[in-house]
Amino acid sequence: MSSVTVLDHPLIQHKLTIMRNKETSIAGFRRLLREIAHLMCYEVTRDLELEMIPIETPMAEMQSPAIKGKKLVFASILRAGNGLLDGMLDLVPAARVAHIGIYRDHETLEPVEYYFKAPSNLEDRLIIVVDPMLATANSATAAIDKLKERGANNIRFLCLLAAPEGIKHFGETHPDVPVFTASIDSHLNEKGYIIPGLGDAGDRMYGTK
Ligand code: URA
Numbered sequence: 001m002s003s004v005t006v007l008d009h010p011l012i013q014h015k016l017t018i019m020r021n022k023e024t025s026i027a028g029f030r031r032l033l034r035e036i037a038h039l040m041c042y043e044v045t046r047d048l049e050l051e052m053i054p055i056e057t058p059m060a061e062m063q064s065p066a067i068k069g070k071k072l073v074f075a076s077i078l079r080a081g082n083g084l085l086d087g088m089l090d091l092v093p094a095a096r097v098a099h100i101g102i103y104r105d106h107e108t109l110e111p112v113e114y115y116f117k118a119p120s121n122l123e124d125r126l127i128i129v130v131d132p133m134l135a136t137a138n139s140a141t142a143a144i145d146k147l148k149e150r151g152a153n154n155i156r157f158l159c160l161l162a163a164p165e166g167i168k169h170f171g172e173t174h175p176d177v178p179v180f181t182a183s184i185d186s187h188l189n190e191k192g193y194i195i196p197g198l199g200d201a202g203d204r205m206y207g208t209k
Pocket residue numbers: 080133135192193194195197198199200201202
């Protein structure tokens with residue numbers, strides 16, 4: 001099974017409560033998702049390795065810490081992943097970005113891939129896959145299959161909400177990929193929505209239905 005970390009920082013939990021509320025506006029939902037992405041990005045990157053590099057301040061030369069190794073990759077599962085991606089890029093503007101277009105067929109709940117564009121050299125880079133909702137985990141596992149086919153060997157998965165069913169499926173398929181979430185909710189309904197959840201994250205971000 002994958003390791004699962006619930007990011008229970010009070011600011012994350014407070015903002016998540018407002019996002020879940022069906023009365024929250026589209027603009028408010030989008031802003032909160034971006035703010036939570038900042039806080040989650042901070043947590044998911046807290047163990048990145050540093051190296052000392054020489055710099056010159058206006059006063060003196062010094063050795064100062066900087067993130068070591070190749071640039072990170074953020075992989076957004078379209079379209080709702082882009083809400084988290086924007087906040088992540090605020091904190092790590094030099095990150096490379098992969099876009100993975102997958103939607104779930106509303107009848108079968110199976111993932112249908114329609115777009116994949118990623119940096120060519122994924123090997124030995126930390127890749128953080130983002131999607132607000134880990135529901136059935138069908139899209140997440142398909143996205144990670146694809147990244148692994150392209151050489152990815154160091155992946156983390158970041159979501160806002162996870163269903164126990166999704167965590168189980170994800171852990172059986174990609175036990176090497178740690179999951180970071182703000183909440184593990186009760187269950188999935190018959191249509192594959194997370195209960196109590198927050199509804200359709202993409203619709204709430206973009207005002208579609
Ligand atoms: N995707 C969503 O946007 N919401 C859910 O509850 C499940 C999947």
